Amino acid sequence: MLATMNDIQEGYGFEIVRRQDFSDVTYLLEVRHPLMAKAARPGQFVIVMSHENGERIPLTIADFDRAAGTVTLVVQAVGKTTREMQQTCQAGAHLHALVGPMGIPTHIGDARKVVCVGGGLGVAPIYPQARAFKEDGAYVIGILGFRNKDLVFWEDKFRACCDEVILCTDDGSAGMKGFVSDGIKQAIAAHSDIDEVIAIGPPVMMKACAETTRPHGIKTMVSLNPIMVDGTGMCGGCRVKLGDQVKFACVDGPDFDGHLVDFDDMTRRLRRYKEEETAAMTRWSETCRMESPQTTL
Amino acid sequence: MAKKRTVRTIPQQRTPVREQDPRERATNFAEVNCGYSEAEALLESQRCLFCADPVCIAGCPVGINIPDFIERIGAKDFRGAYDAIGRTNLLPAVCGRVCPQETQCEGECTVGDSLEPVAIGRLERFVGDRAIAEGWANLPHIEPAGRRVGIVGSGPAGMACAADMAKAGCDVTVFEAFHEPGGVLRYGIPDFRLPNEVIDAEIANLRRLGVKFQCNTLVGRLFTIAQMIDEMGFDAVFIGTGAGYPAMLGIPGDSLNGVLSANELLTRCNLMRARDFPAYDTPIPLGRHVAVVGAGNTAMDAMRVSLRLGAQNVTCVYRRSKAECPARAEETHHAEQEGVVFKWLTAPLEILGDDKGNVRGMRCITMMLGEPDKSGRARPVPVAGSEHEIDCDQVVFAIGTNANPVIGQTSRLRLDKRGYIETDADLATSMAGVFAGGDIVTGAATVIEAMGAGRKAARNMKAYLGIREPGCDLAAATIFGIQASERNFARILSA
Numbered sequence: 187m188l189a190t191m192n193d194i195q196e197g198y199g200f201e202i203v204r205r206q207d208f209s210d211v212t213y214l215l216e217v218r219h220p221l222m223a224k225a226a227r228p229g230q231f232v233i234v235m236s237h238e239n240g241e242r243i244p245l246t247i248a249d250f251d252r253a254a255g256t257v258t259l260v261v262q263a264v265g266k267t268t269r270e271m272q273q274t275c276q277a278g279a280h281l282h283a284l285v286g287p288m289g290i291p292t293h294i295g296d297a298r299k300v301v302c303v304g305g306g307l308g309v310a311p312i313y314p315q316a317r318a319f320k321e322d323g324a325y326v327i328g329i330l331g332f333r334n335k336d337l338v339f340w341e342d343k344f345r346a347c348c349d350e351v352i353l354c355t356d357d358g359s360a361g362m363k364g365f366v367s368d369g370i371k372q373a374i375a376a377h378s379d380i381d382e383v384i385a386i387g388p389p390v391m392m393k394a395c396a397e398t399t400r401p402h403g404i405k406t407m408v409s410l411n412p413i414m415v416d417g418t419g420m421c422g423g424c425r426v427k428l429g430d431q432v433k434f435a436c437v438d439g440p441d442f443d444g445h446l447v448d449f450d451d452m453t454r455r456l457r458r459y460k461e462e463e464t465a466a467m468t469r470w471s472e473t474c475r476m477e478s479p480q481t482t483l
Numbered sequence: 484m485a486k487k488r489t490v491r492t493i494p495q496q497r498t499p500v501r502e503q504d505p506r507e508r509a510t511n512f513a514e515v516n517c518g519y520s521e522a523e524a525l526l527e528s529q530r531c532l533f534c535a536d537p538v539c540i541a542g543c544p545v546g547i548n549i550p551d552f553i554e555r556i557g558a559k560d561f562r563g564a565y566d567a568i569g570r571t572n573l574l575p576a577v578c579g580r581v582c583p584q585e586t587q588c589e590g591e592c593t594v595g596d597s598l599e600p601v602a603i604g605r606l607e608r609f610v611g612d613r614a615i616a617e618g619w620a621n622l623p624h625i626e627p628a629g630r631r632v633g634i635v636g637s638g639p640a641g642m643a644c645a646a647d648m649a650k651a652g653c654d655v656t657v658f659e660a661f662h663e664p665g666g667v668l669r670y671g672i673p674d675f676r677l678p679n680e681v682i683d684a685e686i687a688n689l690r691r692l693g694v695k696f697q698c699n700t701l702v703g704r705l706f707t708i709a710q711m712i713d714e715m716g717f718d719a720v721f722i723g724t725g726a727g728y729p730a731m732l733g734i735p736g737d738s739l740n741g742v743l744s745a746n747e748l749l750t751r752c753n754l755m756r757a758r759d760f761p762a763y764d765t766p767i768p769l770g771r772h773v774a775v776v777g778a779g780n781t782a783m784d785a786m787r788v789s790l791r792l793g794a795q796n797v798t799c800v801y802r803r804s805k806a807e808c809p810a811r812a813e814e815t816h817h818a819e820q821e822g823v824v825f826k827w828l829t830a831p832l833e834i835l836g837d838d839k840g841n842v843r844g845m846r847c848i849t850m851m852l853g854e855p856d857k858s859g860r861a862r863p864v865p866v867a868g869s870e871h872e873i874d875c876d877q878v879v880f881a882i883g884t885n886a887n888p889v890i891g892q893t894s895r896l897r898l899d900k901r902g903y904i905e906t907d908a909d910l911a912t913s914m915a916g917v918f919a920g921g922d923i924v925t926g927a928a929t930v931i932e933a934m935g936a937g938r939k940a941a942r943n944m945k946a947y948l949g950i951r952e953p954g955c956d957l958a959a960a961t962i963f964g965i966q967a968s969e970r971n972f973a974r975i976l977s978a
Binding site: 241418454462 | 756761763764767889892
């Protein structure tokens with residue numbers, strides 16, 4: 187897998203080659219970037235700018251295909267930018283900026299039995315890790331959590347690379363009724379020799395996972411996705427507290443020991459642009475009703 | 484010159500430069516310093532004594548022939564002045580604006596011994612702006628050298644190195660992690676000090692020299708330095724990534740909402756255009772009472788940006804006194820004019836939050852100056868019992884940077900114990916063909932020092948690549964008994 191200058195993107199933007207909708211809020215974008223597809227490793231993320239006036243948002247890499255030269259991102263439409271992208275990011279459209287892979291790749295170490303936990307959108311970025319552990323010969327238990335059965339995606343991909351899959355939904359409409367932390371309890375009850383738990387999802391979910399494993403002393407890694415601008419360590423906006431240390435998620439992470447992360451601090455910091463986000467959302471929804479949505483960028 | 488000028492015969496007063504009114508400019512992002520008109524530049528050029536020993540040149544990190552370009556301004560040969568600067572400095576419009584001239588060329592100026600020194604920076608800017616307006620560019624005849632050079636980082640160090648390597652005939656590609664080139668000139672220095680059009684013009688000049696810019700490329704992670712040499716066909720690499728990892732104080736409350744680094748504030752405002760939110764999508768925290776910790780150029784930029792974003796009051800908190808303030812004199816002066824309140828000899832102890840986790844104030848302590856420390860500056864010592872509170876709803880840290888870890892994490896380059904890249908005197912790193920310069924080697928410094936490092940690295944990269952400096956003949960008259968005139972060395976080109 188030699189890197190050559192020919193792999194470097196020419197011309198404007200980064201082409202979206204495939205788009206798939208998992209639900210009315212979750213969608214997948216497969217973007218052409220051969221060099222990034224070669225470089226990407228599980229646990230890394232990218233920063234995306236959908237258009238020239240857009241903001242830079244971090245998205246964890248959900249998959250990469252080195253042969254096809256593409257990276258896959260799974261996005262949840264929650265704010266102005268991600269809802270706008272839901273309209274504009276169709277196959278054939280281009281992203282204004284795409285940079286990465288960023289962050290320290292997940293350490294696929296000596297763990298022989300691992301639990302890979304994904305909650306909601308976090309199911310996507312945990313996938314390459316589950317696959318990498320499986321390829322490394324580990325026994326992999328996948329735990330996937332969704333609110334209900336309509337939001338479930340990639341169950342088949344996990345079944346193909348995991349030794350066991352525990353599907354959890356909040357309302358019990360698919361798999362077991364309960365949170366992923368209940369799934370972890372079930373896995374721990376069935377296996378006394380779990381070496382590591384890796385959890386990706388909303389902060390509240392990762393915190394619950396860390397608290398579930400803490401009494402058992404099982405190493406628990408979480409992947410943090412705080413607010414970022416550059417993603418290269420330059421702005422410090424993504425700083426998180428680990429015990430008495432301060433780390434930058436973009437260059438010191440994004441993977442950290444879940445038993446050390448101060449999730450309450452992180453959750454509070456994630457809300458710091460709440461007002462602006464709401465204002466942008468309102469303004470955008472209003473203009474949307476007046477204009478027909480763009481289909482290309 | 485008909486008659487030799489002396490300190491007595493030249494205009495005694497330094498020609499003032501027009502500036503936007505402080506009250507008005509503190510509400511807009513247009514440039515503060517309007518620059519010299521032609522008449523003003525001509526007048527100021529009359530103040531240069533053309534010293535036999537031009538000490539100003541020694542004060543310039545890139546050694547611009549200052550009396551030469553000033554003489555040409557005096558003769559209204561502005562193009563000639565531009566060419567004179569262009570021999571050593573590619574970016575006069577940038578340097579005329581952001582160099583700390585008072586500690587460099589103007590600090591050495593002989594006129595400055597008895598009067599105010601010649602306004603070299605303003606004259607340089609005049610020439611740079613004229614060049615942009617006229618579309619001048621120094622495009623020397625470039626003979627292809629058959630060498631490929633990769634440059635990591637498009638800030639001042641990378642731009643200066645790229646220009647020199649391109650002029651030496653190399654095929655130069657500059658890699659930038661952001662979506663636009665320019666580095667700190669783009670994301671850090673605000674428009675009212677360095678307009679984007681100036682950066683665009685300078686980058687266009689580099690493109691005319693054949694330099695290619697590749698944005699959205701995080702070197703180290705997308706490909707490594709070793710891959711650039713081993714797989715991508717670069718014969719030499721220059722690393723000018725900048726220090727880029729802002730220091731936080733590590734005091735209680737520094738993760739409260741409303742506490743941010745100057746880098747974050749400036750990047751959101753300048754590069755991401757958050758000041759035009761919601762027309763641009765990036766939000767920016769808007770403090771009404773902003774406290775900025777630190778008193779360097781970055782701190783001044785953060786304070787003045789905060790004013791322009793609508794802050795009612797902005798306070799500078801600095802643990803030393805005004806005499807130790809490291810900012811460029813003009814910046815401190817401008818900040819004062821615009822209404823920044825300076826609290827010298829004050830150090831933060833704790834940032835206070837409300838029940839929602841937002842900043843509501845800062846507890847500080849008064850300092851006094853004690854014995855000089857390692858840096859030679861007086862060490863600030865806390866005054867017992869002087870704790871007090873400052874009301875603020877936003878705290879910006881502008882207290883310097885640490886070494887960015889990305890290149891260190893992804894290469895086997897030797898680093899020093901603080902994480903900066905270790906180089907020899909020629910700016911060569913521990914990897915063959917890889918050079919480094921600027922903040923990632925020295926720690927945070929100035930734009931012109933970074934440019935100086937980029938140019939120094941370029942000289943040594945040319946030597947490494949076997950590219951002769953134009954006009955520099957091999958010194959020895961004979962080598963192995965062969966006369967200079969009979970030598971017919973052909974450069975060895977890579978296959």
